[in-house]
Amino acid sequence: MTPALDPALVDRFKGRDILSTRDFTREEILFVLDAARLFADGGGEEARPLRGKVLATLFFEPSTRTRLSFEAAIKRLGGNTIGFADAGVSSAAKGESLHDTVRVVEGYCDAIVIRHPREGAARLAAEATRLPVVNGGDGSNQHPTQTFIDLYTIREARGRVSGLHIGFLGDLKYGRAAHALITAAAAMGNRLTLVSPVELRLPGSIMEELKEAGVKPVQTSDLEAALGDLDVLYVTRIQQERFHDPLEYERVRNAYRLDRKTLEGAGRKLSILHPLPRVREIDPEVDAMEGALYFRQAHNGVTVRKALLSLLLGVLP
């Protein structure tokens, strides 16, 4: 099943950390998407190539999809997991530094997935250990495996991940999944339109970085005007937990709601993605529409993470 993968790239991924989409070239991103295709629909599971491997899931912040899909991925490939899903039950609650936690855990496992509320925590963890570390989300910075899943889902639906017009809707200020995908989508050569309330616009530093790379995203608050020309719409939740000021959250929580009526102005083939969970931003009546891909996207999490874990652990079926 592996001959299709470039051996030089397979080597490059062995033992590698997955910390930020900025760390990957366009070629490497496409390679991961190719590798993931080999793991779709139960691919790679029969041989149980990760038998005996242990993945530590250190979740200092709540997670459902990321943690469960990593667990499902390694278990389907024959491996197992240890870890915690709440910082309150870890030694962090006793004041242990992240560095020390990682140094201890590295003796128990073969790879580490970490989610942490502080930005940069995954990179710090990676520096503390010789094991591959995967960033499962660090504050509002990055969520690179989600980006691989998003791009994989886009390629499934549109046949390509470049030359598309991709819209981003919702919380572009704090949304790490959006930040990571915006950076990668720009690097892959897509047109970007950013739709958000003024208070939740993309941070200036990321916008500046895009402009330096020659990408000029359109920024607007008008969803209906933006919809007509989009190939993909990436919707994000307004994340209450990121707001320091509850009044600010109240002002923007209902800023957008995607329903059938709103989508009348969209192209017939619009693909709608969402990293989930959703709250109010997509009406459940949209779920049945052809372009609603968010549950498919969540399921792809296992496929892509199976591929990533196999590559990092250097054990391909």
Place this chain on the structure above:
Amino acid sequence: MSAARRRPPSRKGAGPRPARARTAPAAPAPQAEAPSIRVAKLRNGTVIDHLAAGTALRCLAILGLAPEAVVTVGLNLPSRSMKRKDLLKMENRRLTAAELARIALLAPRGTVCTIEDYRVVNKTRLELPTVIDGVVHCPNPSCITHHDPVVPRVRVDSNDPLRLRCHYCERRIRLDEVEFVPASSVPAIK
């Protein structure tokens, strides 16, 4: 004085130039740079030239000089290449690599001359390493460097224009956001 005014700008204060003023005249000199640098000659010490106008006092602040240090400051001096520049002359002072990295962050085009017995014995252009450890705090309050015991590290994405990024949280650091780690705790530069 007229002879001194015709001296080339490369002398950086070395040599027998009579002292008359600490700073430049208000109007730009139409011809050469030399006429504006009317400062005392330096026997031993360091001259930092080609600082961007307006940065000299900040450079002094981050160097944390001793109260008794003898320093000449030139502000907004006319410059052929920069239009306006600042300049620092520090008597009996050598800069460490860590101090040079700090200065380079503020003055990526700066030049440093080491003076011994009125002669320029070494002249270098300030250069930033690609990674700077323990010199600049990340301005992002949610960055792990503010919550775990870790030496702050910034990456230099570009020298000209100067672009810095926190190695950990990946946030771009604007120059007006740069907050230096106290000079006393500066570790080695990679």
